[in-house]
Amino acid sequence: MNLAHHPVDSLTKEQAASELARLAQVIGENRRAYYQDDAPTLSDADYDALERRNRLIEERFPALVRPDSPSASVGSAASTKFAKIPHRMAMLSLDNAFTREDVNDFLGRAQRFLGLPDTALLSCTAEPKIDGLSLSVRYEKGQLAYAVTRGDGKEGEDVTANVLTMADIPKRLANSDWPEILEVRGEVYLSHQAFGALNQAQIAAGLPIYANPRNAAAGSLRQIDPAITAQRPLSFFAYTWGEISAPIGDTQVQAVANLAKWGFLTNQDMKLCASADELIAHYEDLGQRRGELGYDIDGVVYKINDLALQARLGIVTRFPRWAIAHKFPPEQAVTVLDAIDIQVGRTGALTPVARLRPVTVGGVVVSNATLHNEDFIAGKALDRVSGLPVRGGKDLRIGDHVVIQRAGDVIPQIVDILLDKRDSQSAPFAFPQICPCPLATPALRGGSDVGGEEEIVRRCTGEFACPFQRLRHLELFVSRKAFDIDGLGPRQLQDFFDQGLVKEPADIFKLAGHRDILAGQEGYGETSLNNLFAAIDRRRDIELSRFIFGLGVRHIGETTSGILARTFGSWRTFFDTVKRALADRSGEAYQQIATIGGLGPVACDALLDFFDEPHNQEAVERLLLEVVPRDAPPPVSDSAVAGLTIVFTGSLETMTRDEAKAQATRLGAKVAGSVSAKTDLVVAGPGAGSKLAKASELGVRVISEAEWAALIG
Template identity: 55%
Template sequence: MPVSTPSARPHVEQLGFDEARREHEALGREIAEHDRRYYEDDAPTISDAEYDALRRRYEEIEAQFPELRTPESLSEKVGARASDKFAKIRHRVPMLSLANAFSDEAIEEFVARIRRFLQLPSDKPLVLTAEPKIDGLSLSLRYERGSLVTAATRGDGTEGEDVTANVRTIGEIPQRLRAADVPEICEVRGEVYLSHDAFAAINERQSEAGKPLFANPRNAAAGSLRQLDPRITASRPLKFFAYSWGEMSSLPRRTQFEMIACFAAWGFKTNPLTRRCSTVEELLAHYRFIEAERAQLGYDIDGVVYKVDDLSLQERLGFVSRSPRWALAHKFPAQNATTVLEGIEINVGRTGSLNPLARLKPVTVGGVVVSNATLHNEDYIRGIGSDGQPIRNGVDIRIGDTVIVQRAGDVIPKVLDVVLERRPPDSKPYEFPTQCPACGSHAVREVNPRTGKEDSVRRCTGGLICPAQARERLKHFVSRYAFDIEGLGEQRIEEFYSEGLVTRPQDIFTLQSRNSRALQRLEKREGWGETSVKNLFAAIEARRRLPLSRFIYALGIPHVGETSAKLLARHFGSFDALRQTACAASDRDSEAFAELTSIGGIGRVVGDAIVEFFKETHNEEMLDALLSEVTPEPEESQAAKNSPVAGKTVVFTGSLEQMTREEAKAMAERLGAKVAGSVSKKTDLIVAGPGAGSKLDKARELGIKILDEDGWFELVGRS
């Protein structure tokens, strides 16, 4: 039966700022929950394609709106924290993730972006490697003097789980490297996985034993490696592909491809489908070859990874956020499915946004059961794009409709289209509520002052009197990348809020003293006990001191996510300094506001939001009460602690000749410096190239140290 042709959702470029911000926040919450399920529970509830699409959409929004660069959808985030079941190992070199792409055009742009960054002309060769992206569990193996000493999972990218005893049972992982060119310290990284045959055999044994079946080989591999009993790991035929490295006391080769060959010579299994490619056409041809061979490989892959081959170029390119600039994962396409929209539920976000959620008749899409999907906003349901133009040929979405659900592309899962021929004859257009379902306050669509257009998101006007917003703000406060209080999750916040025990952030830290005086103590309540209460209070006490960036992020300041919080923490060093500057910045013509908005990654929109947050009397009262209970602590960058420019504010001006402006900024930030866009009394150093103008003059006037590019390289130790 024919269906209406799915039309592409509005491009990110067509989104208004507020609409982009709302979607950005919603994506963040969803990604964080899926990270927990994937990395900690080894039990994801969506497919890799769905998850990748969440990340993709989020990164597209951030590229268009740099002020939103926060990992509520986690652009700074890698993996999840290590499980408490295992000892922890801190990675000497972070285990980062990869950015994703889904189209040929994105690969062309990736290569073009590298050339722009390096100022590499089109006629100069740029060689990349292409290799299958294994769908398994990332693992780092540390060898000292050739002997395996530790093995760790990725964890959150900084700290992983110590699975050394289990890894020693994997036959494909050498216990000793005997080659002459093995560095004294050598960290080999790769992917632990299971073949399809091994996966089927494990599930057969699970079934015979009456145990739950694994959903897919990746889950089975992760569950097998993360066993407390190494004998269980030994009973499962885990395999390992080596393709990367961490800390190396010396690098034995000069290219990515040669390093992989080196691993093979040392006794590791490497993927035979790894190729060197000199053009975008060669990359795409190899991608299509691997995609065609995918079903015959005998193990799961979900795309192809491209990496710049020359290691010196990799070093110059460096990293951005949670991923290297020199690598990209080209993912395979996703799938769609058809089901029935049984209802529309409105959830109220912590900023008051009314977020429509589709309740679907459960449908399996690529092995994943989908029962909920996003409907974005009121206009999307009506068949109108953010630019006011029709989408889906102007077809609205109604309860009872047969709909097409997409696994990838936007917020996933999403309702993509409607099968009009199956629409019930008595269906009626959905009427979006004009009152908040949580508090009954008016819900309005504000006019965006930047564009003069009506915001696509309807928002509750109840503010602090709205229980949904208060609850969501508290949930954000205790979320994983904020205070992260063990045992105080969303369900517990709901319970405590409903009972009036915790209605403001500071209430969390007075809960124990109030409980000791309460007529009905927590210990006596159903579902509680002495041990559980003791553990909760211990977890709260453990968070009385926490990194400054987490504290800033926990406050829920609009537009300030994890990335922005880290930038602010690094720039100001203390919460008092941030607070004083933000208060002084209420005068938009002040030096304080200029300082705030000149921080790399913090623009006018974020600066305005910070100023407005600190102007609110109730926020100031909350902060005073909260700071009497907790202490935010400055964070020291391990990577930059020995850098001569760590903590210093640097301004680059003029025409840089040996590096691009973007490369210069990346280098300085990698070394722990703060890069500012304007010169002020707080500037420590200015790097001036030819053509430097007013910034150089002001630096001289203020007596700031001035270096040329050669002086900069000499200072930071790069010739």
């Protein structure tokens, strides 16, 4: 049962437990996307709604609070790309306010906690809430010691080398009246001007552009190579502090003034306010001016000015009682839906894109918006937060006046339609059932996905033959987990594709025959070409699992490819079984594939559908003239983990997740992506969340990374 739209006060205890489990997983996934991957999947408003719902359920059912509850932590576990540094003082998150009543409640709670009368005035600072990446910079005797991201609030990533390239952060504090130990905290961000210049450079280099300044700032600060960070004009506003060896002021205003005196940029729009009315007035003023500030903000932060009162108020769970973030509502505008274009991805998914009459939303000109799938257009899709039909069930039609929203600078979305402006002659959008590619291949919808629900994505069945899918297939083919060809990335593939030199995987292995065409072109000198051709030749002998994965068959991922390779041992045995299954989809060969542990009927049918397409078979046959899939080694049967189903979760410290999976596979274990009753062992590192909770619930054995190393010897 979908409980997402059930009111909290109507939930039973059992329903509440189920909903808290769902929220822990969804919030955890979105935190990882935001903090680790710098690629948020939800708007700020939608994410805040999930957090609020989780908190309300926990308040009603305190006995059901989970060990992995989102309310017990902030951010996400630090990435394994960087060394970790524990915070001497936790880096806290802020509770949110959305209305004037919320602001009054914040002040009222502080008055009651301090034993002050309702008429007592609490002066507060109000400052812009920068939409960037939180950073803590530690100084010892005035010298920068290290810099660390927020991470999960308890420990973060050591980004010292990158911070040393930033002009806004002093390497040594100015003046001399600073404490011997001073942790300065603030926000790393990119100005709108710097963001525009960065994306222009990305376009010139043939690289993907960044979605918004926050993602770009986070990605720039968290570069492995500090030289790349040095090329990015990152900025930093200081607004608070962590561990200090001596007080730096009696008030928030005085302390921030001292940070400025010691060499930091502080926000000139911070204002001291004497009442709720003054706070709201500054909030509204900043809201009106946010498009003119030159950087992104998503609200205003209020802090009790008196630091002695801050100390008395303290914190509750993960929020300080003395501060709150008053969030701006999602920015919206009305425009006209001029057209709906259909794009085709690597897996053949037909993705509709709205072409909008250009409109400015929050200082950014919007002309496109994603429409997800045909159910989203028809108003049949369910909102991922409320569980109710999107836009109240209204369908989208070309010519409609639509409400566009940019919340948290995520991709613009259509949130409503002005039906009173709809043309009475308009017709529902007819989603294409034929791929827009020149082959006019059928685009099919149906079947079941992993969750057992009817699939809502319509896909072209042309696979390699479809020109829209070819380039995406080629990118997967040369990727690290497939053929892993050094020096052959998206930019080079695009070059070769545009020149007609590479249209399918087999063509990659014939590139040396086009040396005369490539020689002399920019980026393709003699040494570069020799290196590229040598890298290609090294992959003429390829592991069977990599070969299968590189074909890009839908539902056949890295793990499944490994299972198929180990099961059949050789390409000939594998393909002979596939051909027999194609001849009789109810026969012995079909059952042999469909009943392989870790595969299942959905992946089996996708595999057969792929090879049932003549264009695909012919492309694979041409590839086999160029490469030889290497027989898979027989699985180890005498290791301590042979035959066990294992799940890896959390951050691993001595190896990557891919290395761990490969290691387990070599030892005869089966690696799964989720925990179930069939799981024998869970290897959990720091930051393990819903999978660890599921293992505890099912009584599955859980061990640490060190225990795993000891187990396998």
